[in-house]
Amino acid sequence: MERRDFITALGGATALVTTALAAAAPALAQQADHAHTHGHDQAGGAHDHPPQFAALAAASAHCVSTGNDCLRHCFGMLAMNDTSMVACMRSIHDLVAACAALESLAAVNSPHTRILAKAVGEICTACAAECGKFPAIAACRACQDSCLACAAECKKVAA
Incomplete structure (x- = not known):
């Protein structure tokens, strides 16, 4: 197949795909607007999957933040x-590695x-x-406080 024939065939295939997508667009839009339920409560139109460990996630994130501040000080020293x-x-x-995980x-x-x-x-x-x-x-004190708070949250969850 020569280059000209290939480009012509490619253009035809592209047009075919574009036409197929244009024809399917209304059905895809309707499907996207459809709220799937799977038997879940649909209050407000959203699935309700509340965080079970919100306080732990927040304490861990805070530990990562204060830990990085303290680590930066240690690197400076x-x-x-x-x-x-x-x-x-x-x-x-x-x-930092453990709390991030x-x-x-x-x-x-x-x-x-x-x-x-x-x-x-x-x-x-x-x-x-x-x-x-x-x-x-100060960075060490903040990290220590954060560590103690995270350890307390860990203890609640691990119990």
Whole structure:
């Protein structure tokens, strides 16, 4: 097949697809407007799937945020050749990774949330202890407070 024949055939196929889509558009629009029920309560036209772990997801997200702030401080100290916060930095790294995973599971009502919450609670408690060694540093105090709050939420969920 020569290039000219190929382009002609391609143009014809494109026109055929465009015509098919144009013909199907009203049916697709009607289907999109149709509220599917699947037997769920349709109050307000939306499915009701409330978050089961909203407080845990929020506490985990806050831990990630304050943990990153504290981690940034630790990196700054390390850049100045001050290694006094290395253990804290390791603890915060674990905290941020674990809390991010927990937040993700909690946000979608994962059945694995309770299992992970137990481990994350322990990680939060350990991180709070490390951050507690630096009470004069605002980022460490904020991270410690956040860790304690998240550990308490983890304990509620894991029970």
